[in-house]
Amino acid sequence: MTRATFVLVGGGLAAATAAETLREQGFDGTIRMIAAEAHHPYLRPPLSKEYLTGAGDRAGIVIHPTEWYADHAIEIETGTTAAALDHGAHTVTLADGRILGYDRLLMATGASPRRVDAPGATATGIHSLRTVEDSEGLKAAFAHGDRQVVIVGAGWIGLEVAAAARGYGNRVTVIGREQIPLAGPLGDEMGTMFRELHESHGVEFVLSAEVERFTEQGGVVTGIALTDRIVPTELVVVGVGAIPNIQLAAASGLECDNGVLADEHLLSSAPDVYVAGDVANAFHPVIRQRMRNEHWANAIGTGKIAARSMLGQSAVFDEIPYFYTDQYDLGMEYSGYPTLARDAELVVRGDRTTREFIAFWTSRGKVVAGMNVNVWDVHDTIRELIRSQRLVDPTALADPSVELSAL
Structure with a gap:
């Protein structure tokens, strides 16, 4: 495969990681990356965290400097989209009509912000957050301070944006459909903790609410x-999740269901077409079910495994999902399997x-997820507990005097 042509459709972290892995693994064929945005690949997590708050700069979100791509013979076209995929002919047609042939193709088309389908949703002053331009626009709007900001969505993006807006001195209201923020991924008790954190910083919540217009x-x-009621506002941020960008895959006949379906090697239903990042709904061999994950660690992990699979290596994506958040003075890391944690014991x-603790979710005596809040240098041990699938004593698990490494 060293003289082959690999096309990477996508310009985010998953595609950039795949390109880097291909070269690290000795592939010296052609790599063509098709990036829809006008920029070279960058990190998205800071867009709702340090980049939005002003604590980080543009240089801090760049994955590789521009010259890195030329130095590694990676042909990257920015501001370019793929319009059609013919996996039978092994070709991809770009929006400008050019047709590229490939030996292996990576589908890493990411996701797009979910919209609120309500009258007036196109009014000026309604924002979403996905791109660096979105973050810069919000930063400029927040920087005025003392504005009434309403966040629609009480998930991770909504709460991180709420914290950033409060940091600039704005008045913030969060509207959510759920009764408790983050109850879905964390459960009622931990979700209540996050709500109380925001309330202590002056954020108002309107929950169990539906936007009519x-x-x-x-x-x-x-x-x-x-x-x-009508909640007055000068600025709205809609953060109600994301939808995987499956249009190209679905139109070409790839099997799709909440993303592009793939096996544990990240191979799609078509020969020589692999998937990675937000768009991948891949079989996970540990939990024996499909899983789609939109966090940055997943983009890195799937990018690496997809690249190795494209090279014919026996690579399996079996990593434990991971994400983190920074809100006010709270820092948190979480690893675990959301579907297993949903009905687990806390x-x-x-x-x-x-707000200095470690939360564990246990099922049948095994740790299936763990979250360290303002407690550091423990996360590798937490991940090892999850990975080991060994039985643990819940009393010892809750006792800070018992070393985690001894469990």
Whole structure:
């Protein structure tokens, strides 16, 4: 395969990681990366964290400097999209009509922000957050301070943006459909902890609420109409999740269901077409079910495994999902299997009132997920507990005097 041509459709972290891995593994054939954005690949997590708050700069989000791509003979076309895929002919047609042949192709088309389908949703002043331009626009809007900002969505993006907006001195209201923020991924108790964190910083929540329409004046948003009230606002940020970009894959006949379906090697339903990143809904051999994950660690992990699989190596994606968040003075890391943690027992080690603790989710005596909050240098041990699948004593798990490494 050293003289082959590999096409990477996507310009994010998954595609960049795949390109890097291909070269590290000795592939000296042609690598062509098709990036829809005008930029070289960059990191997205800082867009709702340090880049949005002003604590980080543009250089801090760049994955590789521009010259890295030329130095590694990676042909990258920015501002270019793929319009059609013919996996039978092994060709991809670009939006400008050019046709590229490939021996192996990586589908890493990412995801797009989910919209709120309500009247007035196109009014000026309604934002989403996905790109560096989105983050810069919000940063400029937040920097005025003392504005009424409404966040639609009480998930990770919504709460991180809420924290950033408060940091600039804005008044913030979070509207969520759920009764408790983050109850889905974390459960009621941990979700309540995050809500209380935000409330202690002056954020107001309107929960179990449904957006009926956006009010506007002269095309500019002025409020959000709920079932029982209108919440006035000068600025709206919609953070209600993301939808995998499957259009290219689906139109070509690839099997899709909440992403592009793939096996544990990240091979799609078509020969020589692999998937990685947000768009991949791949079989996970540990939990024996498909899993789609939108966090940055997944982009790195799937990018590496897809690249090795493209080279014919026996590579399997079996990593434990991981993500992190920074909100105000709270830093958190989480690893685990969300589907297994959903009905698991919560065990807490440490002081929840000071927000310095480790939370574990256990099922049938095994740790299936763990979250360290303002407690550091323990996450590798937590991941090892999950990976080992060994039985643990919940009393010892909750006891800070018992070393985690001894469990």
